[in-house]
Amino acid sequence: MRERPSRLALYTVDAVLVTAMGSELAILLGRNSSDRERWSLPWRIPQTGETLDAAAATTARDALGELPSWMEQIGAFGDGKRHPSEADVSVAYVGLIPHQTASPRDGHTWFPVANPPLLAPRQRAMVDGATKTLQSSLDQAPIAFRLLPATFTLSELQQMYELLLGKRLHKASFRRALQAAWLVEPMDEWRSEGRGRPAQLFRYLPKKKRRPHRGVRFDFLYP
Amino acid sequence: MRERPSRLALYTVDAVLVTAMGSELAILLGRNSSDRERWSLPWRIPQTGETLDAAAATTARDALGELPSWMEQIGAFGDGKRHPSEADVSVAYVGLIPHQTASPRDGHTWFPVANPPLLAPRQRAMVDGATKTLQSSLDQAPIAFRLLPATFTLSELQQMYELLLGKRLHKASFRRALQAAWLVEPMDEWRSEGRGRPAQLFRYLPKKKRRPHRGVRFDFLYP
DNA sequence: TCAATAGTGTCTGTTAGACATTATGGA
């Protein structure tokens, strides 16, 4: 059984590890150390001198056995909600796991992000924050690419975007925008998936390009 | 002199308070408590039971005498860099101050954000994070409006956007997009600024509108 | 052959930016 956290630890680092399973996103949960009936996000009390980013990476590796293909801090959570540790504050990270190749360590399982088991309120907030972070940085960082294997079809890429955005996208528009962005390179491979014409495989290989200049957006509804 | 932080405090809450002074952004700094020759961001050790948001608000009020018109958490900073307190980690917030009406408390002064005095490395990173946060949520939240007084001209609003974005904007396009967003209401007042035709005053009053549906963007250059 | 999916060409309505023009005050 995991050792009880020291009373001196006033903050933890928690990881929301996300992968795509079929047509939905999944997060990795482990058995709660104090109550084996319940589940919790992987977390860790940083060693002295350990950076936050390093602690998050270690947390992910301890739970998964491998490092996420992409990690980013979500923020600090601590609005009086309960946490498996006795820490006042938890610094949350979101991490992406490319395929579902990784075999979680003992006691860890993937759960659908839309329908997780009961979590401590603060961890519940972190999961919500993770999906929000992924959506909002979807067009600023290669989130979808980091959730896919090294080679993929354009339909798979579009489905990943649709999964992350929670809405359908227009096929021709999607491919036009993708081509203009110089992000993928076609391979000399095709993949046949049941019936229908086989799809060409691509890999993520961003090339130099001019910064897209967009106009101002006023996308907020209310204060 | 400010009391020395307790050795038990493992994290602080720091506030990056931003206002617009003329043609540049400014941040509020106070004298460092241990070395009066140096400057630092306002910060605070949260009381037990105090939420992070509440601690950030209190930090701002203690330094300014008033609450910011908008606050948001930037994230947790702690990559081994030094901080005026002995905390391992600092949770940073950015706050907006509408005009420069507020008179900072003793020992506090506004500094240009582009050219601040020497800061502790971790606080320097928080200031950079603050401008990045403002830029990236500029089209998701009424940042520019919260930096302006209650009534303003459209030129002032555009100049605020240009200041935050660091680039010039097209006047006609800016006003078209603004009108389509139903965010401002014209007043029955005009203001004459030196020569030229007087400008009509507006106030921020967002109205119901349909969510704008945008296509996918691939705005990142490299991994 | 039909069904299903990949991939592309064309059209159209919307929009961002360029440009020009009018409006209205102060010097």
Added chain:
DNA sequence: TCCATAATGTCTAACAGACACTATTGA
């Protein structure tokens, strides 16, 4: 009057979405 700024109308190129069509496989 001239000049500076506000405010707006028109044109054009770019682009997003709709639609239709071709291409290529398995059943």
